[in-house]
Amino acid sequence: MIQRYKYFLLPVASGVLLALSQPSFPAGQWGRFLIWFALVPLLFFVQREDLSKRRVFFGGFLAGLIFLGTSVGWFWGAYPLDWAGIENKFLGFPLTLFIWLLSAAELALFIGLFSLTLNYFFKKASAKISQFWLLFFIPSLWILFEYFRAWGFGVFWLGSESLLGPHWTFGNLAYSLAESAPLLQLASIGGIYGLSFLIVFVNAALFRTVQTNGGSFQRLIMPGGWNRRALKNFSPLIAAALLISVLYPAGWLILKNKNVSGKETKVAILQTKIPSTFQPTFQRQMEILTQQFSLLAEVVKNGKDSDIIVFPEGANxxxxxxxxxxxxxxxxxxxxxxxxxxDSGPMIDENDKLSIATFYFDPQKGVLAQDEKHFLMPLGEYLPYWFKAAATIAGEGEWTRRFEERRGYKKGPENEVFTWEDGQQKQKFASLLCSGFLSPNMNRRAAGADAEVLVVSGSESIFRGAPSLVKQKIAMAKFRAVENNRFYLQATNYDRAFIINSKGQIQKIAPNLEPTVLVDNIVFISEKTWYTKLG
Incomplete structure (x- = not known):
């Protein structure tokens, strides 16, 4: 039995290494190191010609299940499910387990397909392609399936209020480099897929070096070991080293020369800690108001000269x-x-449809503009088709009706850039409610439409501020800031508020989940990156 399944130890090893390398895992500096060889075991597994298609697919799927199951481990923060009207914890536990496993499996499917496709290539074409092109083919194939995965999650959770597109980017390899300041700057050129390509390129180079090395490694490190054959066997690793030696200093140059100067504007970012409930109550509303008034008193005390005040999602x-x-x-x-x-809160249209909207409010003039939420979360703000059908078949039609009545929202139109005239100049914002941080496309479109600052009003009360989710959001926000050369602000509930500058550096962040106010200066930037222009 052990002999039969021993080859699956390789994809398991890759799954564990990939999981440890993600921002959601407390591996710190090790994560940035592990990501450079985390895929090597999987590549050795995939290149075997004696494995059936089913085993190759399952091996890739297994690696993905471990890796992406960890990436979406914050799903467990939603348990118990009282916020969704499911008070029974014995029912809520298997339902949470089912949703988590199903989500991880759907995401892992694309790593299984990557493995199957690459195995087919190794069997049919690897002997006909040069070492050089193989090093480019493997990372190109990976990011292709990574892009499909960003689409696939939305397709799987399709509902009447879904937003289809490559928005669901959790688990992208690039996020492991959020703490590497020089490499992070390269996102302003190639985005997350450019850096993901670089990571897989290095993994592929290590794989090919070990695969083709034979006995030359010893000769390479021993006196007299340098020869043409040894250099040829080590050419993939040499190519990867040269690439990193060029790109790392290039990132430092971008970081050093990036200009974040300009007219400064002081902002106050509010962070609350209000749990999510299924049935709104007077007591909860009073708790919300008490926290908000307390935080505004802190703004008056420490940030009275703030020009802009941002509330969390749903503060209302x-x-x-x-x-x-x-x-x-x-x-x-x-x-x-x-x-x-x-500010933001619920809004009812002429057809009695409920949506979440951002309100831009001037105390002198009132509401200047409003912008409905465009990107909704499945099972939190709408029910997917298959889930709703399954609940109805299971005799829970009444629950689906109550959920859609109390927590179901309609999708708004695509978010627009808001222009505010403060008497001296025009300042342009894009406000992306909550889940907008996930989508590189939405943020790029906003910056491309001349938004000079990107603002997220969020709430993670459903997930109770799960630490792994908070860490992933910070990593993603750093990329959104660098990709578009914009300050990135988050006011939030049951999460950590932050101000990230256009270099991807945390300028200010809440120390924990407790209610607080961040006050600091930001700069409105109009210059667009290559990524913003070309995507």
């Missing part, structure tokens, strides 16, 4: 107070000075 202070009372309230506490308040 303006909605609760009403427009006229909000004008009076903010004019009173800020002594009639011009401010921009970015």
């Amino acid at each position: 202070l303006i909605g609760v107070l009403g427009e006229e009372r909000s004008k009076s309230f903010f004019n009173e506490i800020f002594e009639g000075k011009q401010k921009l308040i970015i």
Whole structure:
């Protein structure tokens, strides 16, 4: 039995190494090191010609299940499911397990398909292709399936309010490099897929070096070991080393020469800690207001000269107070000075459809503009078709009706850039509610439409601020900032608020999940990166 399945130890090893390399895992500096050879065991498994197609696919799938199951491990933060109207913990546990495993399996499917395709290539064409082109083929194939995976998650969880596109990027290899300042800067040229290509290129070079090395490694390190054959066997590794030796300094040059100067604007970013509930209550609303008023008192004390104040997703202070009372309230506490308040809350249209909208509010003029949420989360803000059908068949039609009535939202139109005139100049924002941080495309379109600052109003109360999710969000936000050369701000609930500058550096971050206010200066930047221009 052990002999029969021993080859699966290789994809298991890759799955574990990939999991350890992700920002969600507390491996620290080791993560950035592990990612450069994490795929090597899987590549050795895939290149075997004695394995059946089924085993090759299963090996890749198994590596993906371990890796991506860890990446979406924050799903468990949603348990218990009382926030969704499921009070029974004995029912909630297997349901959470089912959703987590199903999501991980759907994502892992694409690594299985990558393995199957690469194995077919090794069997049919590897002998006919040069070493040089093979090194480019393997990472090209990987990022192709990585791109398909970003589409696939949305297709799998398809519902009436889905947004289809390559938005679901958790598990992208590039995020492992979020703490590597020089390499992170390369995202301004190639985005996450460019850096993912680089990572797999190095993995492929290591794989080919070991595979073709034979006995030359000893000769290479021993006196007199340098010869033409040894150099040829080590050419993939030499090519990878040369590539890194060029790109790493290039990243440092970009970092050193990037200009973040300009007219500074002071912002106040609010962070609350309000748990999610299925049935809104007066007590919960009072708790929300109490926290908000307490935080605004801190803004008045420590950041009264802030020009912009950003609330977390669903704060809805303006909605609760009403427009006229909000004008009076903010004019009173800020002594009639011009401010921009970015708030969000539920909005009902003429067809009684509920949506979540961002409100841009000026205490002097009232609501200046509103922008409905465009990218909704499955099972949190809408029910996928297959899940709704399964619940109905299981006799839970009443639950689906109640969920859609209380937590179901309609998708809004594509988000627009908002222009605010503060009396001296025009400043352009793009506000991406909550899940917008996942999508490189949405952020790139916003920057391409001349947004000068990217703002996320978020809430992770469903997942209760799961640490692995918080870490992934910070890594993703660093990439969104660098990709588009923009300051990236997050006001949030049950999460950590932050201000990240256009270099991907954390300028300010909340120390924990407790309610707080971040006050700091930001710069509005209009210059576009190659990534923003060309994508």
